[in-house]
Amino acid sequence: MTTHATPLPAARAITEPVLAELRASDDAGRPATAVTDAEGGAPLRCCLRRSGRGERVALVSYAPLRRWAADTGAEPGAYDEQGPVFIHAEPCGGPAPLGGPAFTGAHRVLRRYSRDGHILCGRLVTPPEDVAAALGEAFADPEVALVHVRAVEYGCFLYEVRRPVTSQAS
Numbered sequence: 001m002t003t004h005a006t007p008l009p010a011a012r013a014i015t016e017p018v019l020a021e022l023r024a025s026d027d028a029g030r031p032a033t034a035v036t037d038a039e040g041g042a043p044l045r046c047c048l049r050r051s052g053r054g055e056r057v058a059l060v061s062y063a064p065l066r067r068w069a070a071d072t073g074a075e076p077g078a079y080d081e082q083g084p085v086f087i088h089a090e091p092c093g094g095p096a097p098l099g100g101p102a103f104t105g106a107h108r109v110l111r112r113y114s115r116d117g118h119i120l121c122g123r124l125v126t127p128p129e130d131v132a133a134a135l136g137e138a139f140a141d142p143e144v145a146l147v148h149v150r151a152v153e154y155g156c157f158l159y160e161v162r163r164p165v166t167s168q169a170s
Contacts, residue, residue: 009135009161011102011149013095014045018067019087027082028061034089035059042086043151043158048095048102056089064157068146069117076117083157101131102159107152112138115145124152135161 014022023032040053051057063082069075095102105127112120120143125134131149138147147161 009101009132009139009147009164011048011095011098011100011159011161013048013159014062014085014087016046016091016094019046019091022060022062022087023058023089026060027063027066030061032058032060032087032089043103043156044088044092045085045157045159046087046094047092048098048159051086051088057086058089059084059086061085062157064148064160065113065117065146068160072115072117072145074115074117076113079113079117079119083155085157101135101149101161103149103151104131108158109150109152109155110134110138111148111150112141112144113146113148114143117146120144139163 025031034056035058037051037055037057038053040051040055042051042057044051044057061082062085063080065076066080107127108125108131110123110125114120123134125131135147138144145163149158149161150156151158
């Protein structure tokens with residue numbers, strides 16, 4: 001008997017090629033401005049961790065659904081939006097293996113999108129509720145292609161999770 005474990009949905013950081021574009025000109029057409037983070041704690045979308053004191057960061061405008069749609073051919077229409085995200089001012093090497101979702105332990109909103117890029121549902125996740133379990137619930141719906149994890153306080157995009165690829169038994 002062969003068993004197949006459902007893979008954990010993986011948090012996806014913004015990729016280095018996209019980060020290079022955002023550092024030159026963000027999704028609102030503005031150049032990035034690097035600053036020294038005096039306090040630390042900014043949620044970095046390039047490596048899915050919080051900044052440390054003294055790190056060089058940039059706050060840029062990012063359109064996550066637009067970027068995903070460009071890769072997949074989706075047409076999100078009015079659901080296309082952009083907002084502020086923190087990134088390292090210089091390449092950082094990306095995230096270390098997380099073993100699960102990033103930026104947990106606070107209220108989060110999970111927005112579910114169809115393969116066409118249209119919102120299907122939103123769900124509030126309240127600690128100590130498990131973000132990974134909520135993502136599993138989201139992807140139990142076969143219509144869900146993508147989930148955006150967002151902060152409740154400001155509504156900011158934190159990261160995306162794409163439908164896990166499952167292997168078929170031969």
